[in-house]
Amino acid sequence: ADTFERYLSDLLIEIHLAQPNTLKSESRVTAEDILNCQNMSEVIKLIADKKVGHLPKGDSKEFSKYIKRITKIDLFLSAEQPKADEVFEIRNLYTHSNGLVDAKFLRTNKASELKAGDEHMTSLDELCETFHFFLNILSRIDSQAVQKYRLSTSNL
Numbered sequence: 668a669d670t671f672e673r674y675l676s677d678l679l680i681e682i683h684l685a686q687p688n689t690l691k692s693e694s695r696v697t698a699e700d701i702l703n704c705q706n707m708s709e710v711i712k713l714i715a716d717k718k719v720g721h722l723p724k725g726d727s728k729e730f731s732k733y734i735k736r737i738t739k740i741d742l743f744l745s746a747e748q749p750k751a752d753e754v755f756e757i758r759n760l761y762t763h764s765n766g767l768v769d770a771k772f773l774r775t776n777k778a779s780e781l782k783a784g785d786e787h788m789t790s791l792d793e794l795c796e797t798f799h800f801f802l803n804i805l806s807r808i809d810s811q812a813v814q815k816y817r818l819s820t821s822n823l
Contacts (some may be wrong), residue, residue, distance in 0.1 A: 668725070670756035671801045675730055675742075678812055682738060683715035685816045690714050702727050727751040741812050748806065754797055758822045760787055791818045 696714055698751050704710045723729050731742040731751075743751050753776070760772050766788075768781045781787065813820055 668749070668754050668797075668801075671805065672724060672730065673809055674805060675734070675808075676722070678809065679719045679734065680712075680715045681818050682812060682816050684708075684711060687711045690718060692718070693717070709763075712800060725755055725762060727755045738812065738815065740815070742808060743801075743804065747800070750800060751804075754800070757789065758789060810820065 690711065694714075694717075696710075696717070698778055700709055700713055704713060722733055726750075727743070734740060734742045742752075756772060759770065760766060764772075766775060766786050768779070768783055768785045768787055770783055772787075773781070773783060812818060
């Protein structure tokens with residue numbers, strides 16, 4: 668899930684660099700930040716990095732909303748969203764609780780047979796399945812973004 672997010676962040680920055688008009692917003696950039704840039708390309712890169720850097724980590728819905736708003740491309744098909752939510756909940760469990768089940772996890776995973784304090788275990792088969800799940804999504808999103816924004820495939 669973290670690698671998926673990093674790739675999406677890189678893709679979003681490439682989109683912003685290719686189409687700076689996607690950066691239009693009410694957000695503020697300090698004069699100091701702008702004066703530290705050598706040219707307009709650096710200003711655009713600075714703003715793109717700040718926008719993408721402020722996206723919350725571990726939240727597939729926020730990434731999905733941002734990508735939809737910026738690109739009009741659906742990150743997840745409706746059938747994929749529940750699986751994405753589950754994977755990111757598990758990611759958050761490992762990131763924030765060292766894999767130990769907590770009350771928040773149990774609230775969102777009502778079908779789980781685990782109890783608070785249990786260690787969540789992921790099998791190698793589940794990891795491979797998740798890898799392929801994200802690979803298919805990235806392949807679809809990548810090809811749409813490359814075509815729509817005429818991105819160079821050598822940078823992605």
